[in-house]
Amino acid sequence: MPGAVRQPCRSRCALLSKSGIAGLLRSPRGAAGLAGLGALSTALLLIGGEAQAQLGVSAAIDSDYRFRGVSLSDGQPDARLSVAYDHASGAYAGAALTRAELSPDRHSTQVLGYAGVVTRTRFGPGWEAGLSVSHFSGDARYDYGEVFTGLVDERWSLRLYYSPDYFGRRQPTAYAELDAHLALTPQLRLFGHAGALTVLHSRAGDDAARSDPPRSRRTRVDLRAGIGFSGAAFDMQLAWVGVGRGGPYLAEYATRRAGWVLGAAVSF
Amino acid sequence: MIGAAGAVREALRVAALGVLLAVGFAAAAAPSAAEAPASAADARQQVLVLLNLPPRHFRPDGNYAGSYADAAGRAARRRVAAQLAREHGLTIASDWPMPLLGLDCFVLNVPANQAPAQVAKSLSQDARVSWAQTMNLYRAQAHDDPLFALQPAAQPWRLAELHQVATGRRVRVAVIDSGIERDHPDLARQIESAQNFVAGRAPRGELHGTAVAGIVAAQADNGIGIAGVAPQARLIALRACWQDAADATLCSSLSLALALQTAIEHQAQIINLSLAGPPDRLLGTLLDLAVGRGIVVVAAVDRGAADGGFPAAHRGIVAVADEDAGPAAGAAVLAPGRDVPTTVPAARWAVVSGASYAAAHVSGLYALLHEARDGPRAAPSQTAIAGASPVDVPVHELVRLADGRIDACASLAVAVGSCRCACVAANPASATMPVNASASASTMAPTTAPATATPPVPAILRP
Numbered sequence: 001m002p003g004a005v006r007q008p009c010r011s012r013c014a015l016l017s018k019s020g021i022a023g024l025l026r027s028p029r030g031a032a033g034l035a036g037l038g039a040l041s042t043a044l045l046l047i048g049g050e051a052q053a054q055l056g057v058s059a060a061i062d063s064d065y066r067f068r069g070v071s072l073s074d075g076q077p078d079a080r081l082s083v084a085y086d087h088a089s090g091a092y093a094g095a096a097l098t099r100a101e102l103s104p105d106r107h108s109t110q111v112l113g114y115a116g117v118v119t120r121t122r123f124g125p126g127w128e129a130g131l132s133v134s135h136f137s138g139d140a141r142y143d144y145g146e147v148f149t150g151l152v153d154e155r156w157s158l159r160l161y162y163s164p165d166y167f168g169r170r171q172p173t174a175y176a177e178l179d180a181h182l183a184l185t186p187q188l189r190l191f192g193h194a195g196a197l198t199v200l201h202s203r204a205g206d207d208a209a210r211s212d213p214p215r216s217r218r219t220r221v222d223l224r225a226g227i228g229f230s231g232a233a234f235d236m237q238l239a240w241v242g243v244g245r246g247g248p249y250l251a252e253y254a255t256r257r258a259g260w261v262l263g264a265a266v267s268f
Numbered sequence: 269m270i271g272a273a274g275a276v277r278e279a280l281r282v283a284a285l286g287v288l289l290a291v292g293f294a295a296a297a298a299p300s301a302a303e304a305p306a307s308a309a310d311a312r313q314q315v316l317v318l319l320n321l322p323p324r325h326f327r328p329d330g331n332y333a334g335s336y337a338d339a340a341g342r343a344a345r346r347r348v349a350a351q352l353a354r355e356h357g358l359t360i361a362s363d364w365p366m367p368l369l370g371l372d373c374f375v376l377n378v379p380a381n382q383a384p385a386q387v388a389k390s391l392s393q394d395a396r397v398s399w400a401q402t403m404n405l406y407r408a409q410a411h412d413d414p415l416f417a418l419q420p421a422a423q424p425w426r427l428a429e430l431h432q433v434a435t436g437r438r439v440r441v442a443v444i445d446s447g448i449e450r451d452h453p454d455l456a457r458q459i460e461s462a463q464n465f466v467a468g469r470a471p472r473g474e475l476h477g478t479a480v481a482g483i484v485a486a487q488a489d490n491g492i493g494i495a496g497v498a499p500q501a502r503l504i505a506l507r508a509c510w511q512d513a514a515d516a517t518l519c520s521s522l523s524l525a526l527a528l529q530t531a532i533e534h535q536a537q538i539i540n541l542s543l544a545g546p547p548d549r550l551l552g553t554l555l556d557l558a559v560g561r562g563i564v565v566v567a568a569v570d571r572g573a574a575d576g577g578f579p580a581a582h583r584g585i586v587a588v589a590d591e592d593a594g595p596a597a598g599a600a601v602l603a604p605g606r607d608v609p610t611t612v613p614a615a616r617w618a619v620v621s622g623a624s625y626a627a628a629h630v631s632g633l634y635a636l637l638h639e640a641r642d643g644p645r646a647a648p649s650q651t652a653i654a655g656a657s658p659v660d661v662p663v664h665e666l667v668r669l670a671d672g673r674i675d676a677c678a679s680l681a682v683a684v685g686s687c688r689c690a691c692v693a694a695n696p697a698s699a700t701m702p703v704n705a706s707a708s709a710s711t712m713a714p715t716t717a718p719a720t721a722t723p724p725v726p727a728i729l730r731p
Contacts, residue, residue: 084340
């Protein structure tokens with residue numbers, strides 16, 4: 001079983017929770033609440049949306065649900081339903097429903113809500129900031145939230161994420177990712193991704209500190225590269241995904257660190 | 269550790285993925301309905317509807333550039349466009365995302381019993397729409413009269429001397445025009461990339477585009493044909509125009525917009541637009557973007573239009589007219605445009621005339637200026653040129669004579685910061701200009717005198 005021993009945080013998180021977003025992000029209930037808030041804000045935006053606002057719905061299947069290189073579906077195919085809302089001002093929100101299997105034979109549904117704002121510039125990259133929260137029905141120990149900021153250009157994006165309680169492991173983490181794509185034709189594109197997740201530190205006095213991986217193994221790098229095809233209402237991707245050994249592993253089962261993933265999505 | 273059975277399973281799995289992907293790609297590669305208008309008649313009965321295209325941002329389902337969620341947004345915009353089409357009795361012809369502008373451009377067919385201008389006006393008032401406009405047509409600015417080919421050749425610029433200073437090496441010039449003959453012996457090595465934005469007409473070499481490309485960058489010293497103004501520039505051949513049956517070369521708003529967007533994305537340093545037509549908001553927005561990014565956009569003047577026509581009259585565009593036709597509207601510069609020998613299809617050469625070719629000369633000259641600007645500058649003590657201090661001179665400047673003609677040699681000397689080409693009396697007209705007029709280009713012998721010693725200053729054109 002890769003990674004450190006998982007630390008259920010149901011009791012300690014309550015003691016450590018603080019007011020504000022950071023506190024909410026640490027608390028499973030808070031995360032669940034924020035996930036609901038994301039969904040609610042989406043609904044509100046829809047109700048009061050401006051004329052140029054857009055709502056997109058998509059259904060996708062992947063041969064493996066890889067999140068930052070790590071399989072959250074035990075290497076099995078996975079389905080996802082997403083709704084995304086874009087406001088003309090650059091504000092956006094959305095939600096996604098995904099099947100997850102974070103430990104053997106324990107199926108759960110991940111409800112992910114997110115919201116953010118992105119600026120648009122014609123002469124350089126735009127700036128983006130937002131937050132996302134995830135709730136796992138049936139196993140709320142994994143609930144967590146993240147805030148992020150970054151630069152977004154037409155062909156690339158660079159983002160930094162911070163989570164005070166990554167997947168409920170009571171380990172604050174930072175994640176940096178660089179994504180880029182190259183359009184070969186209007187429909188065909190190559191894309192690449194490099195990310196690095198690192199455990200920042202465990203809180204002083206925590207039991208978690210004792211279970212921290214050694215400093216040399218606190219960072220995990222993940223890579224993804226592939227080819228994608230976009231049609232009028234569907235999208236396909238074939239990608240190679242690879243991930244290193246370091247950092248916190250989320251799932252409690254052995255998983256291949258590299259492999260091919262095929263995905264397809266239909267939009268409505 | 270994966271055992272033998274696991275390895276086999278893995279191999280089968282990857283093979284299955286590949287087959288699935290191949291089938292998917294094959295299905296998806298079927299011809300799309302998204303095509304630019306194939307004829308002028310089609311284009312005249314179409315409107316462009318611009319919808320907001322949100323910038324890329326965080327997506328939870330993959331986050332990777334160009335992920336599924338982009339398809340969801342595209343589907344959302346198509347839904348809006350379909351609603352608009354239904355409400356106005358139109359049909360969707362195609363969809364062209366323009367991420368540089370933050371717009372998604374839908375082309376809608378207007379029934380014959382409706383006026384496109386009225387439809388566009390009505391659509392513009394819809395709150396779901398950023399704006400709507402008619403599909404305008406643009407005409408290449410060249411003489412169609414075949415007898416022009418029999419007239420005396422135009423006086424060439426002093427290319428051999430210019431080329432001792434610069435040849436446009438590694439400068440990318442986007443030629444947005446009709447099809448360029450890519451295997452023409454004088455052009456075959458000059459084209460970096462090519463794209464076709466005219467649907468329904470197979471890509472081929474056409475007269476106007478091939479002639480413009482040859483003037484800009486025909487290969488030099490190959491023992492055949494001509495030498496382009498910038499023979500080592502790299503051409504981006506963007507076919508946005510087509511040779512019409514009536515010996516005219518036409519382009520549409522959409523095809524030009526797509527080509528402009530591509531030129532900007534490919535980081536062209538110079539864009540040549542040897543064409544003119546009515547003002548166009550979509551094209552104007554793209555031109556503003558190009559100029560804002562420091563791209564030099566050169567356009568031909570339409571002498572039939574009071575202001576020189578669009579895009580020549582647009583802000584920031586270098587407007588160029590044929591110097592043999594006399595002064596032109598506004599701030600247009602004059603360049604050789606009559607009886608210019610150049611490349612034409614079927615691996616031939618011929619002489620051509622028109623403002624289109626004058627514009628091509630200036631695009632080539634700007635390629636030389638770009639290279640000269642990027643090269644090593646001379647020391648300040650050696651750079652005094654007729655009172656102008658090169659270090660204060662922006663790169664995109666042309667030295668213009670009093671009658672509006674360009675002094676190519678002086679322009680290059682200003683850009684390079686020294687007088688390495690023999691500019692003295694380079695142009696007979698300039699040699700006869702009054703001393704206090706903008707004919708000072710004729711006095712540009714190498715000098716170490718202080719810049720303030722001679723008051724006359726060349727007329728500097730800023731695009």
